[in-house]
Amino acid sequence: MKEYFKKMRGGGESPPGVGFSEIVWSGIGSFAGIAACGYLSARYFTPLDLTLFIGSFGASAVLIYAAIKSPLAQPRNLIGGHVLSGLVGVTCYKFFGHDIMLASALAVSLAIMVMLATKTLHPPGGATALIAVIGGKAIYNLGYLYAIIPAGLGAAVLLVIALLVNNLSKNRKYPEYWF
Amino acid sequence: MKNDTGFLEISDDDIKIAFKEVKTYMDISLEDFKEIYIHALNHARTRLLNITVDKVMTKNVMSITKKSSVSEAIHLLSESKVPCLPVVDDENTVIGIITRKDIIVAAGVAKNNTFKDVIRYIIGVPTPHKNVISAKMAKDIMTSPAITVPLGSDIKDAANKLLEMRINNLPVVSNDNKLAGIISTSDIVNSIGSSRRI
Structure with missing residues (x-):
């Protein structure tokens, strides 16, 4: 029991912070990525009653523009995590949509398990799965298309911007690996 | 650290x-x-x-047979740069080893010299140990059985044996105790040194 609480003390030390240039490049990348996604969504997808914009992309932006070396931020995880979690989320809504609480909990937990099992763990995927359940009518109407548009395609737009912007700095390289 | x-x-x-x-x-x-x-x-x-001894040992080592003469052993040890000579029988089985120390002992110096022995030697008084000059053949002066290490063992085992016995060379033998090579402390040091390109 004592051991159990002892673990909560931590005891490690927080890593050093990053330099100014890293902060600026993270800002530039995420601004460009979210702006591109929002522009394409408003210009081409909203008129078709579609969207390219979901909340989980804000979380993805943190990873792929600020923590670019993280395994969680690599293309396999970014695209795979959003698409698979989207599929899981829609499935949970279809089967358990009458009980939003159950459907939400299942969507997120199953999405995490699927991502772990497929080596595509991407934290924003959990949000993508949750949005499929609690996203409202516009999302429900998409059905399984949700996993491709906006989840997959939106992530792909973020990825293209990440490839372009992250490699401009001489200290940065993205991705570490593709698959 | x-x-x-x-x-x-x-x-x-x-x-x-x-x-x-x-x-x-x-x-x-x-x-x-x-x-x-x-x-x-x-x-x-x-x-x-975990490198095995056969990767770092010296192959094609010089050896002598048990029936070789003592003078041949002395000649080989003094003329070549080998530090020791494994003694083998007709089937190339290692039965002993002759080092420079064995030669000195055979020349009449006791294995554990006292200070008195050294003084005696310097002033030319014969030491009381002169019983081995009569040795004719390699097998009479060799250290037997030789301490050996099997071919498949790793250099860590060989290093432990070398340290434990305070020697610098070990004959390496195959499964049936046939001479395959010699591993020395410097072979081991070299191998660790060269694989440590970090």
Whole structure:
């Protein structure tokens, strides 16, 4: 029991912070990525009653523009995590949509398990799965298309911007690996 | 800093400096990094010491037969640079070893010289140990049985044996005790040195 609480003390030390240039490049990348996604969504997808914009992309932006070396931020995880979690989320809504609480909990937990099992763990995927359940009518109407548009395609737009912007700095390289 | 295995140990400050040098945000805590590093280092250590003796030993070594004369052994040891001569029988089985020390002993010097013996030698008084001059054949002066190491064992075992027996050379033998080579302390040092290009 004592051991159990002892673990909560931590005891490690927080890593050093990053330099100014890293902060600026993270800002530039995420601004460009979210702006591109929002522009394409408003210009081409909203008129078709579609969207390219979901909340989980804000979380993805943190990873792929600020923590670019993280395994969680690599293309396999970014695209795979959003698409698979989207599929899981829609499935949970279809089967358990009458009980939003159950459907939400299942969507997120199953999405995490699927991502772990497929080596595509991407934290924003959990949000993508949750949005499929609690996203409202516009999302429900998409059905399984949700996993491709906006989840997959939106992530792909973020990825293209990440490839372009992250490699401009001489200290940065993205991705570490593709698959 | 060195740990008990003699390998360089990384300090927390080293890691912190390295994190800063990488410049981009690292998605791993200092503790986790150190843990992985130490695991990897232990694997490297195992790999370096798991080299088998046949990879580093000297092959085609000089040996003599048990019926060779003592003078032939003396000649070989003094003319060539080999530090020791394995003694083999007709089937190339190692039955003993002759080192320079064995030759000196055979020349009449006791294995454990006292200070008195040394003085006697200097002033020309014969030492009381002169019973071995009569030895004619290699087998009469060799150290037997020879301490050997099997072909498949790793250099860690060989190193332990060398240290334990306080010797510098070990004949390497195959399964049926046939002479296959000699491994020396410097062979082992060289092998660890050259594979440690970190």
